[in-house]
Amino acid sequence: MTSMTTAPDDKTLLAIYRKAMLIRLNDDRFVEMLKAGKIVMPYYSPRGQEIIPAAVSVSLTHEDYLSTIYRGVHDMLAKGVPTRLLWAELAGRVTGTCKGKGGPMHITHPETGCMVTTGIVGASMPLACGMALASQVRGDGRVSVANFGDGATNIGAFHESLNLAAVWKLPVVFVCQNNLYAEHTSLADGTAVTDIARRAASYGIPGVSVNGNDPVAMYGAARTAIERARAGEGPTLLEARTFRFSGHVYGDDGHYIPKGEYAAALAQDPVPKFRGWLQQHGHATAGELDAIDAQLTREIDEAVEFAMSSALPDIIELKRDVYAYELA
Numbered sequence: 662m663t664s665m666t667t668a669p670d671d672k673t674l675l676a677i678y679r680k681a682m683l684i685r686l687n688d689d690r691f692v693e694m695l696k697a698g699k700i701v702m703p704y705y706s707p708r709g710q711e712i713i714p715a716a717v718s719v720s721l722t723h724e725d726y727l728s729t730i731y732r733g734v735h736d737m738l739a740k741g742v743p744t745r746l747l748w749a750e751l752a753g754r755v756t757g758t759c760k761g762k763g764g765p766m767h768i769t770h771p772e773t774g775c776m777v778t779t780g781i782v783g784a785s786m787p788l789a790c791g792m793a794l795a796s797q798v799r800g801d802g803r804v805s806v807a808n809f810g811d812g813a814t815n816i817g818a819f820h821e822s823l824n825l826a827a828v829w830k831l832p833v834v835f836v837c838q839n840n841l842y843a844e845h846t847s848l849a850d851g852t853a854v855t856d857i858a859r860r861a862a863s864y865g866i867p868g869v870s871v872n873g874n875d876p877v878a879m880y881g882a883a884r885t886a887i888e889r890a891r892a893g894e895g896p897t898l899l900e901a902r903t904f905r906f907s908g909h910v911y912g913d914d915g916h917y918i919p920k921g922e923y924a925a926a927l928a929q930d931p932v933p934k935f936r937g938w939l940q941q942h943g944h945a946t947a948g949e950l951d952a953i954d955a956q957l958t959r960e961i962d963e964a965v966e967f968a969m970s971s972a973l974p975d976i977i978e979l980k981r982d983v984y985a986y987e988l989a
């Protein structure tokens with residue numbers, strides 16, 4: 662395994678904080694707008710999972726590729742999709758990343774390496790293998806990151822992708838965001854081996870289990886895996902343990918999650934916890950963090966204003982960009 666320095670410096674810690682808080686504040690605003698009936702969309706909240714993409718993406722550039730799933734707004738924001746374009750897409754406006762025709766389930770923004778959001782469980786992995794193969798053939802040094810959930814590890818595509826990536830030494834990092842639930846089913850109820858990282862042994866690749874809510878541990882594990890992929894040493898399976906703070910989708914009250922389990926997770930809410938840790942350990946003052954938060958709030962205010970004042974797509978757009986040639 663490639664051995665590199667994996668402790669984040671202050672600048673990196675603040676970059677992780679900024680991304681994690683951006684995700685957190687955006688989520689608050691999405692929920693507020695949904696509740697007020699101002700936007701209508703299927704929304705899969707990433708609350709509780711903010712640290713994972715924030716800590717992964719600081720080691721990536723816009724040249725690196727990302728694939729993710731319906732619960733992927735956090736991955737997109739962390740990778741760098743501009744907040745205003747993301748909002749416009751979620752609100753179904755022409756100014757969105759996909760001209761308002763993709764919506765939350767299909768955010769795509771190649772300019773920042775965000776190649777695909779899929780609603781098909783497990784599909785982010787073979788797509789990442791394809792992108793990584795392209796990079797390998799071109800020799801462009803790009804790394805592909807595939808995000809998926811714990812439930813996706815029981816889909817055939819998971820095994821096929823890990824095997825293919827291992828055999829061809831593809832530059833992929835498989836990031837399993839293990840939030841302990843797949844829709845209404847707990848991990849233990851649907852998975853024989855709940856220690857997901859152990860599955861990597863079947864393909865002879867490193868399998869690392871990490872507390873995804875710990876920014877330092879998450880950063881270190883991701884950086885090692887990304888550097889390994891970039892060095893041509895092949896893929897890694899990274900299991901980021903976390904918790905889903907909401908029901909599966911907006912409107913699901915999550916009643917099947919035991920109250921105690923939920924309360925214990927919420928008491929460790931990762932973004933406020935990280936904020937406190939940064940101050941306690943002298944990485945930032947409360948004033949510096951307040952200034953970051955205020956700037957992020959302004960960014961979101963501006964994004965909402967931009968999205969809501971943009972036009973909805975014209976009816977003629979329904980068929981445009983959908984087929985290889987435009988139908989009459």
Ligand SMILES: Cc1ncc(C[n+]2csc(CCOP(=O)(O)OP(=O)(O)O)c2C)c(N)n1
Nearest residue numbers: 732780781782810811812813840842843844
């Ligand atoms: C191939 C496929 N099978 C089933 C579904 C229905 N489905 C949507 S989300 C989901 C749960 C997936 O859970 P997990 O992979 O843990 O991701 P999470 O939602 O927790 O982020 C299921 C079964 C689907 N979208 N695609």
Ligand SMILES: [Mg+2]
Nearest residue numbers: 810811842843
């Ligand atoms: Mg899950």
